[in-house]
Amino acid sequence: MFAFFAQYRGISFLNYISILLAVVMFGFVMSKFLRAYSVVDEVAVVPF
Amino acid sequence: MLFQASLAAGGVALMPFNYLQYGIDHGKGLITWAKIPWDTMTGAQYALYLPLIALMLAFTVLHFGLTGYFLWRLAKWLGTPGAFGGFINVPQKNQNAGILAIVASLAMTANVFWGPLGFFVPWVSSNLQALMLPSLIFFGILWVALLLLEVKALRTWFGKDVDRTQFNFIWLLDVSAFALVSLAGSGIVAISTNTSIQETAAVATIITLVFGFLWLLYKLVYLISTHAKAAKLPDNPLLPAFFLVIPIACLFGLAAYRVVNYLQPQLTVDLPDSTALVVGSYALTIVWGLTTLYLIRDYFLTYFRRSDFAPPQWGLV
Secondary structure: OHHHHHOOHHHHHHHHHHHHHHHHHHHHHHHHHHHHHHHOOHHHOOOO | OOHHHHHHHHHHHHHHHHHHHHHOOOOOOOOOHHHOOHHHOOHHHHHHHHHHHHHHHHHHHHHHHHHHHHHHHHHHHHOOOOHHHHHHOOOHHHHHHHHHHHHHHHHHHHHHHHHHHHHHOHHHHHOOOOOHHHHHHHHHHHHHHHHHHHHHHHHHHOOOOOOHHHOOHHHHHHHHHHHHHHHHHHHHHHHOOOHHHHHHHHHHHHHHHHHHHHHHHHHHHHHHHHHHHHOOOOOHHHHHHHHHHHHHHHHHHHHHHHHHHHHHHHOOOOOOOHHHHHHHHHHHHHHHHHHHHHHOHHHHHHHHHHOOOOHHHHHHO
């Protein structure tokens, strides 16, 4: 199925964009996470 | 909810790997650095693939770094008397489901190890078959841990004084652990050439796959009906948890695809078509994703950018 999808540039392009979007979203959430983590050491309470 | 960060990093590392795996003609097996046809690639292909490889490297390093650090913190926490019992026995708002994020993240580690790490480290890719037995042992440990933690948590969720109407989609974290453990198990089934290893992994995977899928259906029906009865959406910090259904459905679909491909030639009865299973699960995720986007559009338009961190936000990744 993936090979089938990869033949189609439009879908392949969407896949590519979705990877970049995930990276941006990761950066966004990670920056919020690090801000929260630097204020309250959440690990001291729940480490997972 | 630290392990969700390593889980998300592992997921992002796998995305470019899968793109390269299915987008580049590289012969049999998993794609590696050495299998990429560098000499015949065009400038556009370089521009397309090099950023993906850089991202894959960054997120692979991040996944292993975060996993190591969180395991160290986890060991310290487990050494604190009463910490584990005090957490797992508190089912209010299904918060103790979060403990399964550890199993989910470690199951992701197995996938990152075989795929993205094997892409960069020739020793891993060339010794993949020799690594299948250690992988099976690692998978077995996760499988046992998953079932033990699940039974322990299950007892609390269905206790007498628990207000289950307060449960939310974070409750699906244990199902996502089932999905990721199933993916790791089905990975062993798909990669290994040793019949005994394949059989053992297949049996264990079918158990987590079937139980996890039925558990998902039950929880979805329950959560959708309680949310509908409440006639309002949960508080803003909880809203991204709706997206947890997406990776779960995809992972179950992919794991089922691999297991059915392994089982079908050995059976006389017809199993569901493996392609239909994976396409069906992806179709479900698209429908669910678009519906969720519509449902919580105000969250993105007015809340998310300036909001504080909340663990369900990892669900967006």
